[in-house]
Amino acid sequence: RVHLVESGGGSVQAGGSLTLSCAASRNTASQYCWGWFRQAPGKRYEGVAAIDPDSKITYIDSVKGRFTISVDSAKKILYLQMNNLKPEDTATYYCAAECGIPGAGQPSMVVSGVEVGFESWGQGTLVTVSS
Numbered sequence: 231r232v233h234l235v236e237s238g239g240g241s242v243q244a245g246g247s248l249t250l251s252c253a254a255s256r257n258t259a260s261q262y263c264w265g266w267f268r269q270a271p272g273k274r275y276e277g278v279a280a281i282d283p284d285s286k287i288t289y290i291d292s293v294k295g296r297f298t299i300s301v302d303s304a305k306k307i308l309y310l311q312m313n314n315l316k317p318e319d320t321a322t323y324y325c326a327a328e329c330g331i332p333g334a335g336q337p338s339m340v341v342s343g344v345e346v347g348f349e350s351w352g353q354g355t356l357v358t359v360s361s
Contacts, residue, residue: 239355252325263329268321277339
C-alpha cells in the first residue's frame with residue numbers, strides 16, 4: 231500500500247477557503263486513481279471527489295463548483311481546493327489511493343460511473359467551518 235499523509239485542514243468561517251494536500255510515499259501505476267472522502271461526526275464516510283486513471287474527475291453534487299481536485303503526478307501530491315466553504319462541509323477529510331473493487335464494509339464512491347474502493351488511506355485532517 232501507499233503511505234499517504236494529509237495536511238492543510240483547519241478552521242475557517244463560512245465562505246472561506248482551504249487547500250488540502252496529500253503526499254504519497256511511492257509511485258505505482260494504480261496510484262493514479264485518487265480520491266477524497268470525508269466523515270462528519272456521527273455520519274458515514276462520504277466520497278467527495280476523485281480522479282480516475284484516465285484523469286476523469288468526479289464530484290458529489292454538494293461540492294460541484296466549489297471544490298477542485300487535482301494531482302501533481304511528478305511530486306506525487308493530491309490536492310483538494312475548497313472554496314466558499316459551508317458549515318455542512320465540516321468533517322475529517324481523508325485522501326485515498328489505489329482504487330479497485332470495494333471490499334465488504336469499505337468506504338466506496340462512484341468514479342466515472344463505477345463504484346470503487348481504495349486500498350490506501352491517509353490519517354485524515356479536520357476541517358471546521360463556522361457560520
